[in-house]
Amino acid sequence: MTAPPTLRLARADLDALLDAVRADGWTVLGPTVREEAIVYDRVDRAADLPAGWTDVQAPGRYRLERRADEALFGYAVGPHSWKRALHPADVRLWRASRTADGFAVDDAPPAAERTAFLGVRACELAAIAIQDRVLLDGPYPDPIYRARREATLLIAVQCGTAGGTCFCASMNTGPGVTGGADLTLTELLEPAHAFVVEVGSPRGAAIVARLASPPPPATEPERAAAGAVVARTAASMGRTLDDPARVPAALQETYDHPRWDDVAQRCLTCANCTMVCPTCFCTQVSDTTDLTGDHAERWRRWDSCFTLEFTHVHGGSVRQTARSRYRQWLTHKLSTWHDQFGTSGCVGCGRCITWCPVGIDITEEVRALLAPAAPAPGGAQ
Amino acid sequence: MxxxxxxxxxxxxxxxxxxxxxxxxxxxxxxxxxxxxxxxxxxxxxxxxxxxxxxxxxxxxxxxxxxxxxxxxxxxxxxxxxxxxxxxxxxxxxxxxxxGHGWPTVQAIGHDVLIVAGGIGLAPLRPVILELLAHRGQYGRAALLYGARTPADALYGHELDAWRARGLQVLTTVDVADRAWTGAVGVVTRLIPRAEVDPARTVAMVCGPDVMMRFTAQELTARGFPAARVHLSLERNMRCAVALCGHCQYGPTLLCRDGPVLTWERLRPLTSVREL
CATH class of the missing domain: 2.40.30.10 (Translation factors)
Structure with a gap:
């Protein structure tokens, strides 16, 4: 066995690569500019990508700005995650009709179109691995997720820019891609605009084999430049989750911490953080009927632990207060997720910070919750 | 396959x-x-x-x-x-x-069995009673403590005597009695001292309202029943029942997958947390 090849693809040949992906039977989804945000949508040509755009992110803030160059992947992650394609927000599980002997269920087996995800970041590969754990490794694997996951080609891109709310380096999920992708691209802007391409799987190799003019191996300087891109991004990341190894156990000692009251004063329980989170998986299972009452459907829809309805049982909801609902979300993500699924539920992508309308920062909340207790006002007892 | x-x-x-x-x-x-x-x-x-x-x-x-x-x-x-x-x-x-994960009927073989039920909490325990009575010789002493709001709210009244006749100690209590009621009045925990079981070798199974289960488990552990052998059945919002929808989370557990039956040893630190 030889090591998987590392190739050099000129910027001008990116369309040839996309053609090869499509010729192999994949529809391509990738980043594109829509309504002043970079979101994932259908990408047919390299020209559909956000050339020359970057994003400026901060707690509660997201803006697109022009870059000084024509980089195609010169931004961090936006409000979309690949969860939208793998674990759709709205899916019908089955429909049923009344019959003489009760009812009949009509269930079409889940179908999935072969889809290539272009521009998957390291944190998003980590998020997909977490959703695999949750949705495939339990006692009842989700057939809808499985069908879509198996029909997915992952084309990763190493991050050349740390977003303003990113903290993947401290979560050990990025910014470098360490596996799990079929192809991994690193964008080089100088001396010439090009990509270093690493082949990560036989499916990735099949795409490269379709290229009419095979790309040359990347030179040693090009490979070094690709490594430097990741190192520079990691070094420029301004946010960290402190001491992540200690967090899961330590958080379970904070259930009565006054900080939960403090954050509850700010949290609107709007559920934005759960919608943009690439690992939040909770769904509502609800029934609908038509006006005749003879046809019923069961739908599965994204749900959020920030809603009052989420914990409804006879007698009312268990989590009545914003305090308990924010606490559930944060402790689940960083602590009880480990108990339930053997992994963290957070990849450090920063979306929950950016898209929080009041700018609550999960890393800052954890810091306050786990800080050594301040001396009581009034000095020593 | x-x-x-x-x-x-x-x-x-x-x-x-x-x-x-x-x-x-x-x-x-x-x-x-x-x-x-x-x-x-x-x-x-x-x-x-x-x-x-x-x-x-x-x-x-x-x-x-x-x-x-x-x-x-x-x-x-x-x-x-x-x-x-x-x-x-x-x-x-x-x-x-x-x-879900049910009661420890296999683990209880060779042990005394104490069943404590409140209201409709007797329903999920009825299969335990039927299995225990069908294999009566495999278990030690066995007692059922059953509390209901009023005599008219008690379940399976027609079966309690039959269970008693087949070797189950049955004690009942109500919160509010009527004229015909000659039994105990008060919360079910007050029946615990009368259960003819040996705490150290008993598997206890408890089902009822959250508050009743918490007080029962506290009383049992205070009387020497090991927390690892006191089992409670919890209720939360179950939607999918297959550990995919997230609604029935209770701290580190998914109740549809890890429960609904869990030990007091595991639950004790969680039940003191409000709105968990």
Whole structure:
């Protein structure tokens, strides 16, 4: 066995690569500019990508700005995650009709179109691995997720820019891609605009084999430049989750911490953080009927632990207060997720910070919750 | 090997018989198409679906030795449970299950058994009692402590004497008595000293309202019942029942997957957390 090849693809040949992906039977989804945000949508040509755009992110803030160059992947992650394609927000599980002997269920087996995800970041590969754990490794694997996951080609891109709310380096999920992708691209802007391409799987190799003019191996300087891109991004990341190894156990000692009251004063329980989170998986299972009452459907829809309805049982909801609902979300993500699924539920992508309308920062909340207790006002007892 | 049926798809379950137990509680007997057996472990639950209304998790309370005869006791408290309770013989309900991790009936073999139930909490414990009585010799001493709000709210009154005759100590209490009631009055925890079991070698199984279970478990551990052998069945919002929807989380547990039955050893640190 030889090591998987590392190739050099000129910027001008990116369309040839996309053609090869499509010729192999994949529809391509990738980043594109829509309504002043970079979101994932259908990408047919390299020209559909956000050339020359970057994003400026901060707690509660997201803006697109022009870059000084024509980089195609010169931004961090936006409000979309690949969860939208793998674990759709709205899916019908089955429909049923009344019959003489009760009812009949009509269930079409889940179908999935072969889809290539272009521009998957390291944190998003980590998020997909977490959703695999949750949705495939339990006692009842989700057939809808499985069908879509198996029909997915992952084309990763190493991050050349740390977003303003990113903290993947401290979560050990990025910014470098360490596996799990079929192809991994690193964008080089100088001396010439090009990509270093690493082949990560036989499916990735099949795409490269379709290229009419095979790309040359990347030179040693090009490979070094690709490594430097990741190192520079990691070094420029301004946010960290402190001491992540200690967090899961330590958080379970904070259930009565006054900080939960403090954050509850700010949290609107709007559920934005759960919608943009690439690992939040909770769904509502609800029934609908038509006006005749003879046809019923069961739908599965994204749900959020920030809603009052989420914990409804006879007698009312268990989590009545914003305090308990924010606490559930944060402790689940960083602590009880480990108990339930053997992994963290957070990849450090920063979306929950950016898209929080009041700018609550999960890393800052954890810091306050786990800080050594301040001396009581009034000095020593 | 054939694929397991999709656990999200309901099967047809026809109501064979319906009986009103109390003011708001009914017991249904159901049968799957072709009288297919539905093997279950005591403490597991099914998701029942009255067509077009919605789904609710309901404990199985039939006899584990008769898996084709599916029995559910339902308290009519919401739209779905009212529709289930109102299902007449001949009606067809959707059924998914059985789900969950039930009572430790195997672990209890060779031990004394103490069953403590409050109100409709007796329903998920009935399969334990039936299994224990069917294999009476495998267990040590056995006692049932049952508390109800009033004598008219007590379940399975017609069966309690039969269970007593087959070797189960049965003690009952009510919160509010009527003129005909000659038994104990007060909370069920007050019956614990009268249970003829040896705390150190007892497996305890407790089901009822959250507050009743918490006080019962505290009283049992105070009297020397080991927390690792005190088992509680919890209720949370079960939606999918297959550990995919997230609604039934209780701290580090997913109740549909890890429960609904869990030990007091595991639950004790969680029950003191409000709104967990």
């Amino acid at each position: 054939a694929l397991a049926p999709d656990p999200m798809l309901p099967r047809r379950a026809r109501v064979l018989a319906s009986r009103q137990d109390t003011r708001d509680t009914w017991t249904l007997e159901l049968e799957l198409d072709g009288a297919a057996p539905l093997p279950f472990a005591p403490g597991q639950f099914n998701m029942l679906w009255p067509f077009g209304v919605g789904e609710a998790p309901i404990s199985i309370c039939g006899d584990p030795a008769e898996p084709a005869r599916i029995v559910h006791t339902v308290r009519a408290v919401g739209a779905v449970s009212q529709a289930i309770a109102a299902a007449a013989p001949g009606a067809v309900l959707g059924l998914r299950g059985p789900f």
